Amino acid sequence: xxxxxxxxxxxxxxxxxxxxxxxxxxxxxxxxxxxxxxxxxxxxxxxxxxxxxxxxxxxxxxxxxxxxxxxxxxxxxxxxxxxxxxxxxxxxxxxxxxxxxxxxxxxxxxxxxxxxxxxxxxxxxxxxxxxxxxxxxxxxxxxxxxxxxxxxxxxxxxxxxxxxxxxxxxxxxxxxxxxxxxxxxxxxxxxxxxxxxxxxxxxxxxxxxxxxxxxxxxxxxxxxxxxxxxxxxxxxxxxxxxxxxxxxxxxxxxxxxxxxxxxxxxxxxxxxxxxxxxxxxxxxxxxxxxxxxxxxxxxxxxxxxxxxxxxxxxxxxxxxxxxxxxxxxxxxxxxxxxxxxxxxxxxxxxxxxxxxxxxxxxxxxxxxxxxxxxxxxxxxxxxxxxxxxxxxxxxxxxxxxxxxxxxxxxxxxxxxxxxxxxxxxxxxxxxxxxxxxxxxxxxxxxxxxxxxxxxxxxxxxxxxxxxxxxxxxxxxxxxxxxxxxxxxxxxxxxxxxxxxxxxxxxxxxxxxxxxxxxxxxxxxxxxxxxxxxxxxxxxxxxxxxxxxxxxxxxxxxxxxxxxxxxxxxxxxxxxxxxxxxxxxxxxxxxxxxxxxxxxxxxxxxxxxxxxxxxxxxxxxxxxxxxxxxxxxxxx
Numbered sequence: 001x002x003x004x005x006x007x008x009x010x011x012x013x014x015x016x017x018x019x020x021x022x023x024x025x026x027x028x029x030x031x032x033x034x035x036x037x038x039x040x041x042x043x044x045x046x047x048x049x050x051x052x053x054x055x056x057x058x059x060x061x062x063x064x065x066x067x068x069x070x071x072x073x074x075x076x077x078x079x080x081x082x083x084x085x086x087x088x089x090x091x092x093x094x095x096x097x098x099x100x101x102x103x104x105x106x107x108x109x110x111x112x113x114x115x116x117x118x119x120x121x122x123x124x125x126x127x128x129x130x131x132x133x134x135x136x137x138x139x140x141x142x143x144x145x146x147x148x149x150x151x152x153x154x155x156x157x158x159x160x161x162x163x164x165x166x167x168x169x170x171x172x173x174x175x176x177x178x179x180x181x182x183x184x185x186x187x188x189x190x191x192x193x194x195x196x197x198x199x200x201x202x203x204x205x206x207x208x209x210x211x212x213x214x215x216x217x218x219x220x221x222x223x224x225x226x227x228x229x230x231x232x233x234x235x236x237x238x239x240x241x242x243x244x245x246x247x248x249x250x251x252x253x254x255x256x257x258x259x260x261x262x263x264x265x266x267x268x269x270x271x272x273x274x275x276x277x278x279x280x281x282x283x284x285x286x287x288x289x290x291x292x293x294x295x296x297x298x299x300x301x302x303x304x305x306x307x308x309x310x311x312x313x314x315x316x317x318x319x320x321x322x323x324x325x326x327x328x329x330x331x332x333x334x335x336x337x338x339x340x341x342x343x344x345x346x347x348x349x350x351x352x353x354x355x356x357x358x359x360x361x362x363x364x365x366x367x368x369x370x371x372x373x374x375x376x377x378x379x380x381x382x383x384x385x386x387x388x389x390x391x392x393x394x395x396x397x398x399x400x401x402x403x404x405x406x407x408x409x410x411x412x413x414x415x416x417x418x419x420x421x422x423x424x425x426x427x428x429x430x431x432x433x434x435x436x437x438x439x440x441x442x443x444x445x446x447x448x449x450x451x452x453x454x455x456x457x458x459x460x461x462x463x464x465x466x467x468x469x470x471x472x473x474x475x476x477x478x479x480x481x482x483x484x485x486x487x488x489x490x491x492x493x494x495x496x497x498x499x500x501x502x503x504x505x506x507x508x509x510x511x512x513x514x515x516x517x518x519x520x521x522x523x524x525x526x527x528x529x530x531x532x533x534x535x536x537x538x539x540x541x542x543x544x545x546x547x548x549x550x551x552x553x554x555x556x557x558x559x560x561x562x563x564x565x566x567x568x569x570x571x572x573x574x575x576x577x578x579x580x581x582x583x584x585x586x587x588x589x590x591x592x593x594x595x596x597x598x599x600x601x602x603x604x605x606x607x608x609x610x611x612x613x614x615x616x617x618x619x620x621x622x623x624x625x626x627x628x629x630x631x632x633x634x635x
Contacts, residue, residue: 297351
C-alpha cells in the first residue's frame with residue numbers, strides 16, 4: 001500500500017502537494033518569530049512583554065530590599081505570597097505603561113541633567129564632592145556598568161516625569177483646605193467615666209468545670225508550637241582575617257594607584273574671557289580674534305578690572321554675568337590647553353591668549369588652594385586594613401564556593417563539609433516558626449529550617465546569608481510537630497482568660513447601667529462617687545490631646561456630631577466608658593497662617609496622589625493588557 005502511494009506521489013502532483021503542506025507550516029514558523037510564547041511571560045502590555053525571568057529577577061530584588069529594610073525582622077513568608085506577587089506585577093505593568101507613554105510623547109532627559117543627578121547623588125560623593133572611584137566601585141558591586149546604570153537612571157527619570165507633573169500641578173481649593181481644617185482642628189467638650197474591667201477581676205470565680213468546657217470547645221487554640229532543633233556549620237570572613245600581612249611594596253603600589261582617595265589635588269580659582277571662534281574659521285577670523293584677546297590681556301595686565309572686561313567682552317554666557325568667574329578648577333576638568341595655561345600662571349597673573357576648541361581665552365588666576373591629604377605613611381594603616389579585608393573576602397569566597405559544592409555532594413549530612421573545611425558542627429533549638437535565641441532569631445535561618453527541602457525531605461539547606469560575608473548551612477536534627485496541649489498545661493491560662501472575659505462583660509454591664517441612669521436624668525459625677533471612680537472632663541479637646549488616653553480619644557471623635565448630650569457606651573481597650581458630649585466645634589483656619597500653607601500641601605498632595613492613581617487606571621484601561629496568572633508564581 002505504502003509503496004503504491006509513493007509511486008503515485010511523484011512528478012507534478014507531488015510538487016503541488018508539497019507546496020500545499022509547506023505554506024501553512026512556514027507561516028506557523030514565521031508566526032513564532034512575531035508572537036511571544038505565553039508560557040515564557042507573565043504579562044503582555046500592548047506589544048511589549050514581561051518575561052518570567054524578568055519578573056523573577058525583579059521580585060528577588062524586591063525581596064532583597066525588604067530584607068535590608070527589616071533586617072532580623074524580615075519574614076519572607078509575608079512578602080512571598082500570591083497577593084504580594086500580584087501587586088509587584090501590577091507595579092511592573094504600570095512602569096511599562098509609563099515607559100510606553102513617555103516614548104510616544106517624546107519625554108526625555110538631557111545628558112546634562114543626567115550627569116547632574118549622578119554628581120549630586122550622596123552615595124557617589126566623598127567629602128561632599130562627586131568621586132569617580134566611589135561611583136565605579138558601587139556600580140561594580142551591583143553588577144552594573146556606567147552605561148547600563150545611566151540607561152536605567154534615564155528611563156527612571158522619564159518614567160517619573162508624567163506622575164511628577166500631575167503631582168506638582170495638583171491644587172487645593174480654599175474650600176477644600178477649610179473643610180480639612182474644620183475636621184482636623186475640630187474640638188469637642190465631653191465628660192467620660194471609664195469603668196475598668198480590673199475592678200471586677202477579683203470577684204470572678206472560675207471553676208474547673210468551666211475550664212474543662214472551654215478547653216473542649218476551643219481545643220484548637222491550645223496546640224503546642226511546632227518546633228525544630230538544628231545542627232549547622234557557619235562560615236565567616238572573620239575566620240580569615242588573622243595572619244594576612246601585606247608587604248610595603250604592595251601597599252605603596254596601592255597608594256599610588258588610589259592616590260586620588262588620599263590626596264586632594266591642587267585647585268585654582270580662575271576667571272576667563274572667552275572670544276568665540278568657529279572650528280572652521282578662516283585665518284583672517286582667527287587672527288582677528290587673537291588680536292582682540294591680546295588687547296584684552298594687555299588691558300587686564302595694565303590694571304583694568306578683569307571682571308568688568310569679562311562682563312563687557314566675554315562670549316561665555318555662563319560666566320560673563322559673574323565677571324568671568326569659573327570657580328575652583330581641578331585637574332582634568334578643563335580642556336588641556338586651558339588647563340596647561342592656568343597651571344602655568346602665578347597667583348593674580350593674566351595669561352596670554354589661549355586657543356581651545358571654543359575660541360580664545362584670556363585667563364586670570366585669582367587664588368591657589370594647595371594639594372593636601374595623607375602621605376603614604378599616614379595612609380598605611382588604612383591601606384593595610386583594606387588589603388586584609390579584601391584578601392579575607394577572597395579567601396572567604398573561595399571557601400564558600402567549596403562549601404556549596406560539598407553540601408550538594410552529600411545532601412544528607414554536614415559531616416563531609418565540616419571535616420573537609422575544618423568547620424565545627426553547632427546546634428541550636430528547639431525553636432518555633434517565630435524564632436528563638438541566638439542564631440535561631442535570624443529570619444533566614446527560621447525560613448530555611450521550616451522549608452520543605454529541610455523539614456520534609458531531610459536535606460541540607462541552601463546557604464543562608466547572614467550578611468557581611470557570613471553564611472551558614474543547616475539541617476534539622478529533631479522535629480517536634482504541633483500537638484494538643486494537655487489541659488493541665490493550659491488550665492491556668494484558660495482560667496485567666498475566662499476571668500478577664502467575665503470582668504470585661506461586667507464592666508460593660510455597669511457602664512450600660514450608668515448610661516441608663518444618665519438617660520433618666522441623674523448626674524454623672526453623682527453616679528461616679530459610689531463607684532469610687534473619677535470623671536474625666538475635657539473642654540476643647542482636639543484629636544491630639546492624648547493626655548485623655550489615645551483609645552478614649554479615638555472613640556470620642558468617632559461619635560457622630562448629632563450625639564451631643566446623649567450618653568454612649570464605648571469600648572476602651574479591655575475597659576468600657578460612658579461618654580457624654582456637650583459641644584462639637586468645627587475648626588477654623590486663618591488664611592494667612594503657616595498652618596494654611598501646611599494644610600494646602602497636605603490636601604494638594606492627597607489630590608495629586610488620587611489624580612495619579614486615576615491617570616494610571618485610565619492608561620491601563622486604554623492599554624491592551626494580558627496577564628498569565630499561572631506563570632506569576634513559577635520559580
